[in-house]
Amino acid sequence: MTLALTRPAPAPAPEWSPMSTPEPGVDVHPVDLPTFDVPSAFAEHGSALLGFAVNALRDRSAAEDCVQETFLRAWRSRDSFDPALGSERTWLFTIQRRVVLDALRARARRPALVEHDDQLDVPAETGADPLDRLGIVEGLARLSAEHREAVVAVHLTGLSYQEFSAATGVPVATLRTRVFYALRALRSHLDEGDQTDA
Numbered sequence: 416m417t418l419a420l421t422r423p424a425p426a427p428a429p430e431w432s433p434m435s436t437p438e439p440g441v442d443v444h445p446v447d448l449p450t451f452d453v454p455s456a457f458a459e460h461g462s463a464l465l466g467f468a469v470n471a472l473r474d475r476s477a478a479e480d481c482v483q484e485t486f487l488r489a490w491r492s493r494d495s496f497d498p499a500l501g502s503e504r505t506w507l508f509t510i511q512r513r514v515v516l517d518a519l520r521a522r523a524r525r526p527a528l529v530e531h532d533d534q535l536d537v538p539a540e541t542g543a544d545p546l547d548r549l550g551i552v553e554g555l556a557r558l559s560a561e562h563r564e565a566v567v568a569v570h571l572t573g574l575s576y577q578e579f580s581a582a583t584g585v586p587v588a589t590l591r592t593r594v595f596y597a598l599r600a601l602r603s604h605l606d607e608g609d610q611t612d613a
């Protein structure tokens with residue numbers, strides 16, 4: 416009796432999986448996830464965020480720290496950025512608003528330094544709530560340059576529409592329209608902020 420040596424049959428080829436190389440002719444595209452590029456975002460929005468923080472905190476050093484913290488938080492939560500919900504600028508301003516609020520709250524918790532006993536009799540300053548001011552500054556930052564310029568000139572600088580029109584060459588009717596829509600956007604932003612803070 417003779418034994419015939421036979422080779423085992425080759426194992427079947429494994430089926431294609433997403434981790435394997437696709438077969439020729441098969442078109443496989445990865446899901447496009449939104450990406451957050453810190454250098455380009457900083458180049459595009461960094462100065463606006465810094466201006467917003469300086470206006471809110473009145474301290475450039477603290478404002479620079481806030482901008483740095485904003486981009487750090489944005490980078491850490493970059494997977495949560497959804498362009499369908501809002502622009503990158505709006506997303507960054509939302510993060511920065513929280514950072515600035517944290518800085519204002521931390522500043523309020525710090526005890527004030529008193530150098531002389533005679534300063535103890537000075538009454539504490541009573542002023543506007545810093546959160547209200549922060550909301551206005553943030554709302555102005557979100558306006559277009561033309562709308563912001565018109566609101567600031569008419570309502571903060573005190574120019575009349577005719578004076579501002581003469582200075583810029585923009586018709587009075589156009590300036591009135593810009594101010595109307597800018598104030599409406601500011602009101603909407605402030606109402607939105609009140610609902611968020613409540």
